[in-house]
């Protein structure tokens with residue numbers, strides 16, 4: 001089936017570029033009105049870029065952190081990987097602390113610790129190869145996931161997506177947006193709706209921009225219009241990404257996802273989560289155990305530097321929520337599709 005998808009045409013957007021000496025990050029705070037890269041020469045600069053959402057998206061921040069470890073290694077000497085990991089631990093902890101919810105960040109750092117820790121005197125070469133492998137595997141996973149997810153969607157369907165889960169949030173092609181790209185390419189998706197995704201506007205600023213690069217013209221909706229849109233019958237699937245999928249299938253994703261799932265179930269709209277297996281966290285039992293990141297309320301008071309809220313007010317700014325597995329019709333990873341996910345299905349797919 002993937003033969004009908006020309007993956008190369010989706011490779012123009014690269015949010016993360018390793019130059020051999022520095023990590024260049026497409027500054028997603030400025031898109032779509034300014035396309036520019038920030039260059040990071042140290043791991044702490046990478047940590048700051050992750051925290052500030054210069055680079056964002058669960059898989060992308062894991063990939064950036066892996067290259068951040070490579071940058072940190074430039075500051076130490078070590079006879080083998082075990083010594084290197086010991087010396088790099090403080091820098092890796094600062095990378096890990098940059099954002100709490102997406103498991104991909106901790107997953108990437110754990111993988112770098114494990115692989116590098118087993119290396120001998122060639123640990124630097126091993127480290128760079130592993131960081132590149134993390135990125136390459138993510139791109140391959142997204143392409144596989146796109147085909148698997150699109151196969152669930154009946155021809156000429158309407159699809160609603162939330163936040164940004166495309167090339168900007170990954171090593172390329174995207175997760176939920178990869179499913180949408182594949183579905184459009186195969187004629188399975190006739191209409192794409194994108195929620196603006198307040199307060200940071202990943203949908204209005206990033207997803208719309210990405211799809212326009214592909215020649216796909218989405219329809220932007222206010223987050224508040226989603227239930228009304230589903231009521232019209234225009235949407236057959238809601239397709240979203242994930243930041244952490246728990247052992248029972250509960251899924252953390254961008255704030256607003258949970259209410260989309262509630263509305264979808266009420267209106268008979270199918271709900272799909274698309275994420276690489278690096279987003280599955282079998283060590284976290286349920287969504288109640290997930291640390292939901294709360295960001296500066298100031299992110300809610302202005303857009304593009306223009307204040308949109310009254311002065312001298314308080315605000316609550318959680319940037320993720322948890323969708324219970326009972327509201328999810330399918331979880332799609334590169335390893336396959338889990339329909340009606342629950343703990344038994346997750347353990348059958350991913351082990352203990």
Ligand SMILES: CSC[C@H]1O[C@H](OP(=O)(O)O)[C@H](O)[C@@H]1O
Nearest residue numbers: 056057058165169241242253254
């Ligand atoms: C494939 S990206 C997954 C996930 O990450 C986004 O969050 P953020 O923009 O805050 O990094 C959003 O929740 C996406 O669905």
